[in-house]
């Protein structure tokens with residue numbers, strides 16, 4: 022199996038916040054909840070492209086900074102009346118380090 | 133063949149084997165008990181332990197440290213026990229090597245052969261590699277020797293301890309040292325104590341209780357160094373804080389003690405890897421306890437280790453048994469504090485949470501469910517139901533039937549469903565409803581029927597119930613509903629957001645009445661229905677706390693909208709706009725040149741004059757923001773706060789300096805106002821204007837606050853609107869001098885800061901509370917105006933910090949840099 026690719030320590034992402042990882046195919050937003058759950062999603066709101074990493078994080082959700090759509094970080098589904106879905110990526114945390122599946126980067130690069 | 137021979141025959145078939153055990157800790161003690169039960173007489177046991185004593189109950193070291201127990205009371209295996217089972221004890225002897233070829237263990241005293249070997253070396257405390265970590269006085273909390281050293285230190289005059297680590301162990305140490313009379317500070321790197329076991333809400337309650345005992349808790353503490361010449365004297369943090377210390381207790385975590393296994397070439401990852409039978413990669417060597425890793429998990433609590441001990445004994449007895457991963461439950465052993473945490477309580481997909489908070493008695497309970505089964509539970513203040521939840525969690529019990537009353541605990545199950553109405557109706561007439569004003573139930577119901585009161589405000593006016601802090605409002609409302617039946621039509625309370633039943637007004641009132649000083653505190657005391665709030669309530673709460681507790685409350689950036697977090701306005705394409713302040717709309721060639729240079733240097737695509745008399749640089753990349761600000765700062769410009777729910781602009785006209793009609797120095801006064809008010813956070817944005825005469829070129833009569841200069845002084849207007857709504861201002865009053873005008877305007881701003889609901893512009897606030905009450909406070913009542921003015925002035929000390937400069941100097945650096953950057957992946961990788 023290929024090695025997972027390390028993104029950085031959990032502590033580099035603020036609680037109830039996010040940081041971005043840049044790839045040739047666009048940005049991935051890495052979120053950390055109040056309870057230290059880590060999620061990664063595409064940093065592009067399906068509504069009008071808002072940078073989701075800049076939104077307010079509450080519970081397992083983020084509110085888009087541009088027009089307040091709310092997304093579930095684990096499924097990528099828009100909540101409430103809004104319809105849409107943002108791409109999610111598998112990440113894992115070990116020894117306080119976040120890493121992402123290598124094929125994700127390959128895939129994004131290929132797109 | 134004699135009888136004896138016949139009986140001893142089977143024993144010979146399974147001749148006694150030499151079993152050597154390394155480590156006389158909790159896991160090996162329990163394992164030996166099972167071994168002697170399963171296979172009596174089969175093994176000849178030699179037990180090595182580094183500590184100069186036998187097995188004892190390590191968990192109970194906390195009460196020993198606190199002086200609540202003696203060491204003798206926590207011994208689990210005494211000399212008689214070892215003798216009875218023929219255990220050769222070699223205490224005070226550390227094993228330094230294992231030779232697997234020759235099957236011997238090595239110690240100072242020489243070699244000891246084994247047929248089967250058990251490694252149970254536990255863990256070693258993790259020492260953070262800080263400067264000063266080797267100074268005398270730096271201690272750990274793992275065994276009795278550590279406890280004795282700490283007890284001795286506590287006997288000095290005015291002893292001080294700093295505990296690094298606010299986890300289970302660190303907090304138990306802190307509480308125990310406090311019991312010994314030490315002054316104790318706990319430094320914890322995360323945002324709340326016991327973050328591995330508790331969610332932030334319960335962490336907050338725990339911190340509050342510890343602080344009540346006189347333990348200082350400092351969260352998000354980055355320890356920089358331990359200071360001292362010949363021994364520990366103090367601990368310094370990154371933020372510049374230092375705490376004096378006679379001892380420093382490192383309780384920052386533990387590492388599985390695997391050195392022997394690594395040297396012996398066994399398979400070791402984080403711990404010594406064992407299979408379900410507790411056998412290591414060498415079939416003759418078994419291992420258990422904190423030093424092992426099973427299915428990638430290393431355990432740090434005894435319950436799973438006891439399971440391991442059972443399995444290990446069965447394996448040695450050649451019986452089938454398998455260790456399976458278990459969920460653990462934790463309780464903090466600090467007398468008088470009840471915390472319970474079990475399982476996995478993080479929020480995640482498909483999970484639901486049930487939260488119960490009782491502010492009056494400091495209770496917080498949260499159960500996390502998935503497919504109606506309990507995954508985890510956090511209990512604070514009342515933990516009696518912990519084992520009940522834990523039991524259902526372990527058994528995977530379906531809770532559908534119990535669902536509605538689950539959170540109320542076991543006692544409610546099987547009984548009638550809870551009806552809060554019935555509970556209130558059942559209260560006796562002399563039950564106290566309003567604690568602030570001492571109003572009992574009979575008085576309220578009497579007033580309702582006797583005086584025909586049908587709305588809450590009149591009940592308040594006549595009985596004083598719920599007229600102070602308001603936390604009994606829901607009880608009073610229930611009494612009204614019970615007494616009036618259908619005739620009661622509750623005034624529609626518009627909750628702040630779905631996380632709470634309180635409206636903005638109640639939340640603001642209660643923050644003051646109860647002295648609530650942090651977001652978790654508000655959420656707990658006001659019984660929030662979610663654990664972490666939402667994008668609506670968190671910014672509002674953050675503002676209310678900033679406004680109420682200047683200098684005390686620490687702003688929560690993660691509860692601010694992106695613009696206020698990065699001090700620039702986000703644009704539709706994710707870039708930002710930057711608007712530097714131009715005091716009163718005045719600028720000069722130097723500023724204009726700097727703006728032009730910045731636009732060139734950072735390839736800023738658009739430069740625009742705004743409707744607020746200043747210049748907007750649009751399309752700045754986020755990572756360029758600090759660079760842009762540094763250059764603007766260098767030219768003397770600071771943030772124009774074009775993004776803030778706070779002071780924006782003070783527009784001016786040229787006034788008496790140049791204009792043939794100008795009556796006063798409108799430009800100068802505008803600049804003075806802007807310099808006085810900048811930095812202030814307000815419920816919604818705040819825009820001012822000063823016009824030099826009633827021709828009003830600065831459009832002051834559609835602003836939040838507008839000044840029209842006239843010969844005799846200054847007419848102060850307010851509550852105008854020119855955005856979503858159009859509305860001319862109201863006249864607030866007249867001032868004879870600039871100083872008086874400034875005092876009135878600052879007092880008005882402060883009153884708005886204290887009463888406005890989050891996102892409510894001045895004109896809406898004025899409409900809600902009434903123009904007359906505002907006039908009364910800031911114009912007619914001179915004393916009140918002065919108080920408002922003083923409060924505003926006080927709060928400005930903390931507010932007037934240029935956020936750009938702070939960030940140029942490195943604050944929130946993580947906001948402006950990517951976490952990682954990847955080019956095209958190399959195929960050959």
Ligand code: SRM
Pocket residue numbers: 701702703708709711740741742743744745746747748774780781819853854855856857893
């Ligand atoms: C830049 C500017 C337009 C311009 O190019 O001139 C502007 C730009 C924006 N205005 Fe404005 N307003 C600007 C002057 C005004 C004015 C005129 C004034 O201040 O004299 C008004 C009417 C007065 C008022 O404030 O009500 C105005 C009424 C609004 C409103 C409606 C507010 C309301 O309560 O009615 C919004 C929306 C809001 O705040 O929710 C708004 C919101 C915005 C936002 C912040 C939209 C947003 O949320 O992203 C725009 C930010 C663009 C940016 O990045 O700079 N802007 N906006 C002006 C900046 C002034 C400054 O120097 O700070």
Ligand SMILES: Cc1cc2nc3c(=O)[nH]c(=O)nc-3n(C[C@H](O)[C@H](O)[C@H](O)COP(=O)(O)OP(=O)(O)OC[C@H]3O[C@@H](n4cnc5c(N)ncnc54)[C@H](O)[C@@H]3O)c2cc1C
Pocket residue numbers: 154155156157158159160180181182183190191192193194225226227228252253254255273274275301304389392420421422423431432433434435437463465
């Ligand atoms: C103060 C305190 C409070 C705790 N409270 C709780 C609690 O409330 N609940 C809970 O579940 N858990 C608690 N724990 C954790 C619990 O004590 C441990 O999980 C448990 O003791 C681990 O058992 P063990 O046998 O693996 O290791 P240990 O009990 O640490 O035993 C290992 C022994 O091996 C010895 N040793 C190591 N290397 C060698 C060597 N080379 N040669 C000879 N001997 C060696 C060590 O000296 C030690 O005596 C607490 C721990 C501490 C320190």
Ligand code: SF4
Pocket residue numbers: 785786787788791792793794795798823824825826827828829830
């Ligand atoms: S109309 Fe405007 S510019 Fe003219 S005097 Fe009055 S304030 Fe000055």
Ligand code: FES
Pocket residue numbers: 066067068069070071085086087088089090
């Ligand atoms: S772009 Fe995200 S809500 Fe519109």
